[in-house]
Amino acid sequence: MILCLVDDDPVSLEALTFASRLGEAEALIFGEADVEGYVSRARRVVHDRLDEYAPDAWAQTIVELEPEVVVAPGTDRGHEVLARVAARIGVPLAANVVEGEVDGEALLLTRQRWGGSLLEEARLTGTPKLLTVAPHAIDAQPAGLTTTVEDFTPTLSDEHLRVCVARREQPSAGTVRLDTARVVVGGGRGVGSEEGFGELEKLASLLGGAVGGSRVVTNLGWRPHSDQVGQTGARIAPDLYIACGVSGAIQHMVGCKGAKRILVINKDPNAPIVARADWAVIGDLHEIVPAIVAELRKNGA
Numbered sequence: 001m002i003l004c005l006v007d008d009d010p011v012s013l014e015a016l017t018f019a020s021r022l023g024e025a026e027a028l029i030f031g032e033a034d035v036e037g038y039v040s041r042a043r044r045v046v047h048d049r050l051d052e053y054a055p056d057a058w059a060q061t062i063v064e065l066e067p068e069v070v071v072a073p074g075t076d077r078g079h080e081v082l083a084r085v086a087a088r089i090g091v092p093l094a095a096n097v098v099e100g101e102v103d104g105e106a107l108l109l110t111r112q113r114w115g116g117s118l119l120e121e122a123r124l125t126g127t128p129k130l131l132t133v134a135p136h137a138i139d140a141q142p143a144g145l146t147t148t149v150e151d152f153t154p155t156l157s158d159e160h161l162r163v164c165v166a167r168r169e170q171p172s173a174g175t176v177r178l179d180t181a182r183v184v185v186g187g188g189r190g191v192g193s194e195e196g197f198g199e200l201e202k203l204a205s206l207l208g209g210a211v212g213g214s215r216v217v218t219n220l221g222w223r224p225h226s227d228q229v230g231q232t233g234a235r236i237a238p239d240l241y242i243a244c245g246v247s248g249a250i251q252h253m254v255g256c257k258g259a260k261r262i263l264v265i266n267k268d269p270n271a272p273i274v275a276r277a278d279w280a281v282i283g284d285l286h287e288i289v290p291a292i293v294a295e296l297r298k299n300g301a
Contacts, residue, residue: 029045240263
């Protein structure tokens with residue numbers, strides 16, 4: 001059995017598409033995710049004590065089903081759950097896979113290493129084979145199948161629920177999520193201050209987008225960590241990423257490499273991100289961004 005962990009994160013459907021390429025896959029659904037059309041069979045996990053994320057309980061559910069291959073999205077949750085499965089069973093975990101094929105009793109995999117700066121070819125053996133799929137490495141594509149969903153109730157004890165989500169703090173109404181935004185306006189050290197993000201907020205609002213920041217920005221306290229784009233932050237895949245005052249360190253580029261188009265606004269023509277951009281405006285962002293905002297408002301945005 002090829003089992004794919006699916007939760008409410010849209011990236012899960014990318015992992016499910018990947019799993020289906022390895023063979024006939026089955027979705028294991030935590031939450032309310034819709035997998036109609038992707039697989040012919042799915043199981044939705046139901047348990048009266050499992051109404052929030054609990055990594056040990058999720059891992060226990062996978063172990064109970066005794067799959068031959070387990071695929072999960074390369075998110076914080078996907079990595080955490082499969083790491084617990086790997087530790088419990090004593091098998092390896094291949095993380096951030098971008099390609100894979102079956103080779104007899106093994107899987108031949110290509111995965112990202114060193115923040116995506118190189119690709120590694122690996123051969124994964126043993127049972128079960130555990131792997132996570134790098135976010136935005138492939139497109140989620142329904143297979144046009146009729147999906148039958150059954151309920152599955154795992155056997156859980158107190159030890160499986162020692163770690164769980166205790167409380168949620170929701171963003172204010174109308175806030176666009178960074179990981180699903182079609183436009184992201186990002187700021188780096190060049191923004192200059194917390195107050196400097198005011199113009200970026202205006203631009204993002206006019207474009208119906210979200211505001212992100214580099215790691216240095218969150219370290220300085222100008223933006224919360226939840227706004228960080230990068231290897232240790234959010235992985236984004238917008239139609240357009242507008243990077244303002246961002247130098248483009250490799251860790252940041254890992255987070256925005258899924259963007260379809262990148263527009264850079266930067267004083268430094270030699271900044272690494274300029275070489276990766278589709279368009280670049282060389283100049284002072286504190287002059288250029290307000291000018292763009294003014295032009296958008298003039299045209300009724």
